[in-house]
Amino acid sequence: MTDGTLPGAPGRHLADAPEHWEVRATALPFEGKKTGVRTDDVVMPDGSVVRRDYQVHPGSVAVLALDAEDRVLVLSQYRHPVREKLWEIPAGLLDVPGENPLHAAQRELYEEAHVKAEDWRVLTDVYTTPGGSDEAVRIFLARGIGVAEGERFEVSEEEADMELARVPVDDLVRGVLAGELHNNCLVVGVLALTAARGGPGLDALRPAEAPWPARPFEA
Template identity: 55%
Template sequence: MVKYEFEDIPEHWPVLESRVLAEGGITDYREDLVRMVDGTKGRRQYTTHHGAVAVLALDEQDRMLTLRQYRHPVRLLMWELPAGLLDQPGEHPREAAERELFEEAYLVADDWRVLVDYRNSTGTSDEATRVFLAHGVREATGERYARTAEEAGIVAQWVPVSEMLGQVLAGRIGTSSIVAAVCALTAARAQPGGIDALRPADAPWPARPF
């Protein structure tokens, strides 16, 4: 039995043609003609995306901050983590996470770690998300960020992590960042070293190098 390295590894099939089918504010829709491993050719359509960060912010009572926001493609009011795009040139992922936590929740945190990285939908998009775990959360100072458009309807709620895990496993909460973050936090706490063994906030991120 062949034993493989249990790690995602870079690979690049030859791209014979490439064109943008449509351009959007957040994503572009692209089609590539690629030569596959058996030598045949195939067309692959996918969206390109800046990437994103999300924050699992914990308070002293082991509650996590969640935000309810309308998401038009699925026609749902969804509970999510504070999150946002990596669309500011030169901005470090942690800085983006700090910015989103401030703008969406008017909070800052003393301790930051990488909780989990994931690719959202590898068959249709190159989008990647990094979720940070934030401890030592407290109210920010200075002028509040003015929410507009879809963000004007955001509702915040602190929820015990154990309760949110139950909601995820029951299928009542389906936002990818919450599902990944709550399951990763639960698993990390069961590992030797617990959350202290998590990667530092500046850990390399091959999906979005910085």
């Protein structure tokens, strides 16, 4: 499948596709500050109706910021659901419906690391846990990074205890494959970066304003 086509189906490209199964009933039994839980009664192909509960999420962005010494900007942050401090790349929610994901990524890089970048590309788009959440994340590659102008953003809560570091790409790949690094955006971002380098190259990545059907936005 080196050409991206399905075996036994010449001309059919391997790609996810939109599909909408009938929903007989829906409810939102829990709605929190940023996310909620929805319950849908969904009609299956055999005609049966089953209940599916899932997290509804506004979407997120993450930034793999790569410096001139081939190091990635990472931060350590406590994550209460897993009771661990995880090494991550800068990331954050799309706070406003229809928000431009590039603008959100630039904001997060500034707020969490006080860093700006000259070159932005889309590294990859993922659903974090599509069996239980509709969260979609766009991971950007940011290059030409430097210190941002102005005062540092005032952090609070978990972010007040963050530790920042710049780590060589090879060290992160080793940590991912050794099972020592677990944050999904870091894992996906670092491995996608490595794959892009071994393939068409970083300059062939999609532009920063590439369409994102999972979270449509205005340029």
